[in-house]
Amino acid sequence: MGAILLDGEAVASRIRAEVADRVAQLRAEGVSVGLGTVLVGDDVSSERYVALKHEDCAAVGMYSVGEHLPATATQEEVMEVIARFDADPLVSAFLVQLPLPAGLDEERALLAVDPEKDVDGLHPVNLGRLVLGTPGPLPCTPSGIVELLHAYDVPVEGSHVVIIGRGVTIGRPLANLLTLKRPGCNAAVTVVHTGVDAADLAALVRTADIVVAAAGRPHLLTPDMVKPGAAVVSAGTTFEGRKLIPDAHPDVAEVAGWITPRLGGVGPMTRAMLLRNALRAAERQAR
Numbered sequence: 001m002g003a004i005l006l007d008g009e010a011v012a013s014r015i016r017a018e019v020a021d022r023v024a025q026l027r028a029e030g031v032s033v034g035l036g037t038v039l040v041g042d043d044v045s046s047e048r049y050v051a052l053k054h055e056d057c058a059a060v061g062m063y064s065v066g067e068h069l070p071a072t073a074t075q076e077e078v079m080e081v082i083a084r085f086d087a088d089p090l091v092s093a094f095l096v097q098l099p100l101p102a103g104l105d106e107e108r109a110l111l112a113v114d115p116e117k118d119v120d121g122l123h124p125v126n127l128g129r130l131v132l133g134t135p136g137p138l139p140c141t142p143s144g145i146v147e148l149l150h151a152y153d154v155p156v157e158g159s160h161v162v163i164i165g166r167g168v169t170i171g172r173p174l175a176n177l178l179t180l181k182r183p184g185c186n187a188a189v190t191v192v193h194t195g196v197d198a199a200d201l202a203a204l205v206r207t208a209d210i211v212v213a214a215a216g217r218p219h220l221l222t223p224d225m226v227k228p229g230a231a232v233v234s235a236g237t238t239f240e241g242r243k244l245i246p247d248a249h250p251d252v253a254e255v256a257g258w259i260t261p262r263l264g265g266v267g268p269m270t271r272a273m274l275l276r277n278a279l280r281a282a283e284r285q286a287r
Contacts, residue, residue, distance in 0.1 A: 003256040004152060006233065008144070011151045012268035019275045020060040026282060027061070033282040034063035035119060035275075036085045036094030040078060041071035041101040050097055056271055062278065063090060071101045078109055086114040092282035093119035093137070095274075116284065119277045122168065130173055133180050137277045142174035144269030145212060145233055150184045154210065154231045154258055157186040162205050164221065164247070165214035166193045170235050174212060194220070213247035221248040229257040235266045 023033045035057050037050045050066060057064035067081045078100070085094045094117055100106050115125035121137040129136035149156055161178055165171040171191060178187045187210070192201050194215055205211055205225045213221040214235040226232060234248035246262050253259050260266060 003232070003253045003259040006148050006152055006231075006258050006260045006265060008148055008260065008266055008268040009264040011148055012272035015147070015272040015276060016056070016060055019062075019272075019279050022279055023061045026286070031282060031286045032063055032090050032092070033279055034065065034090045034092050035278045036064070036088070036091040037066040038069075038078070038081050038085070038094065038096045039066060040069045040073050040097070040104065043099070046097045052271065053095075053274065056275055060275055062275065065091065075104055075108070078104060079112055082109060082112045086112070086117060091117065092285060093117045093278040095119050117281060119274055119281065121277060122173075127173060130176050137281065138177065138273070139169065139173040140273040140277065141170050141235060141266060141270045142177050144273040145174060145235065145266060146177060146184055147273070148233070148260075148266070148269050149210070149231065152258055156184055156210065159187050159209035160190070160207060161187045161210040161212065162190045162192060162208035163212045163214060164192055164201070164205065165216070165236060166191055167214065170214040174214070215247055217247055218245040219247070219249040221252060223249065223251045223255045226252055226255045228255055231258040232256040232260070233266065234260050
């Protein structure tokens with residue numbers, strides 16, 4: 001019997017519908033919900049990612065505005081756009097698309113974003129709120145993973161979660177989120193990474209009730225590393241040519257109790273949570 005698929009697209013569709021309903025309600029109350037994007041340069045992947053964000057906004061009736069600067073833009077030109085979005089009442093939240101072209105200071109740009117308009121939930125102020133367990137926008141991929149596990153009744157509270165990867169976008173914030181004493185979290189969490197000896201890493205992963213592979217290493221997670229019946233979330237991906245390769249080997253599905261599909265797992269959830277963050281930012285600003 002195969003693993004239950006953690007269908008992120010199905011759950012994300014429900015979240016988008018909820019966001020669309022609330023956006024319509026707020027519009028009727030005279031409250032604008034808007035997402036801004038700052039794109040610098042001509043990176044094809046970044047351009048596609050930003051385009052998808054605007055498509056998502058249109059699908060839920062949310063206002064969106066994008067500023068696309070050339071690769072020759074100066075730091076001050078980037079900062080001017082950020083300051084304008086910070087001050088724009090029609091922009092509830094926005095993102096600065098990374099990476100920025102060489103020569104631009106990414107940290108300076110990100111720190112200039114108003115934490116209340118940080119749609120990615122990765123501003124140091126908001127990461128600090130996460131660590132303290134106080135309200136604030138949550139990082140999109142970690143919160144999407146928690147939402148996905150909850151949607152499929154995967155037992156998280158009191159379970160042992162092993163996260164492979166310590167990146168600032170998934171591994172570290174997800175570990176903090178899952179340890180919080182709140183519904184759908186309250187887990188025991190171990191964070192490992194590719195700097196750990198392979199045999200030790202495999203031994204640690206085998207103890208997990210839930211494994212989140214977020215290292216960006218193709219097929220790093222193999223069936224012999226997974227406890228039978230464990231839930232597996234493959235959040236890390238790598239491109240080989242035009243083909244997307246997940247961190248989890250396809251044969252893991254023969255061992256796991258739940259698993260994300262190669263496509264349509266974590267990705268749609270990340271995009272849906274970004275819309276939810278923009279909505280919640282507008283709600284906070286309207287109080």
